[in-house]
Amino acid sequence: MSATTTRIEIVAAMIRDAEGRVLLVRKRGAAVFQQPGGKRDPGDADDLHTLARELEEELGCRMRREGARLLGSFSAPAANEPGCEVVAVVYEVAADGPFEARAEIEALCWVDPAQPGDLPIARLSREQLLPLLVS
Numbered sequence: 001m002s003a004t005t006t007r008i009e010i011v012a013a014m015i016r017d018a019e020g021r022v023l024l025v026r027k028r029g030a031a032v033f034q035q036p037g038g039k040r041d042p043g044d045a046d047d048l049h050t051l052a053r054e055l056e057e058e059l060g061c062r063m064r065r066e067g068a069r070l071l072g073s074f075s076a077p078a079a080n081e082p083g084c085e086v087v088a089v090v091y092e093v094a095a096d097g098p099f100e101a102r103a104e105i106e107a108l109c110w111v112d113p114a115q116p117g118d119l120p121i122a123r124l125s126r127e128q129l130l131p132l133l134v135s
């Protein structure tokens with residue numbers, strides 16, 4: 001990416017179920033699935049606050065701050081904004097469901113990180129985040 005590439009900075013979540021599958025979401029009108037999360041708001045106290053707010057808005061679930069694990073910062077070409085780069089601070093977190101598609105989320109799915117198959121998945125998730133969970 002060049003120095004002039006527009007960066008989209010987000011906080012993103014890896015949420016796993018009892019079988020180890022990872023929760024992905026697809027925004028309305030988008031072609032690919034990606035991690036739940038989103039951009040920071042000025043009123044957010046910290047990144048976990050951003051994440052809890054986004055997860056509640058998008059999925060109606062309650063994130064647990066305790067046990068949150070910072071996985072790192074990752075970047076890739078943005079899924080929905082041509083020519084932009086997404087830079088994501090990513091946490092593995094637990095959340096209490098039920099999980100349902102809300103607000104701008106049209107669909108959600110649980111994916112085996114070792115075998116995502118041919119589901120359309122954003123590059124950040126497919127190339128960098130899902131592989132972190134494969135031992």
Ligand SMILES: Nc1nc2c([nH]c(=O)n2[C@@H]2O[C@H](COP(=O)(O)OP(=O)(O)OP(=O)(O)O)[C@@H](O)[C@H]2O)c(=O)[nH]1
Pocket residue numbers: 008010012027034035036037038039040054077078079080081086122123124125
């Ligand atoms: N949330 C999220 N965004 C991602 C991921 N991968 C990726 O390329 N992106 C890009 O980053 C953009 C972030 O926008 P967003 O829609 O999640 O942010 P937001 O909820 O704050 O939206 P808003 O701008 O409508 O308030 C997405 O449109 C997408 O192009 C990902 O794993 N999670």
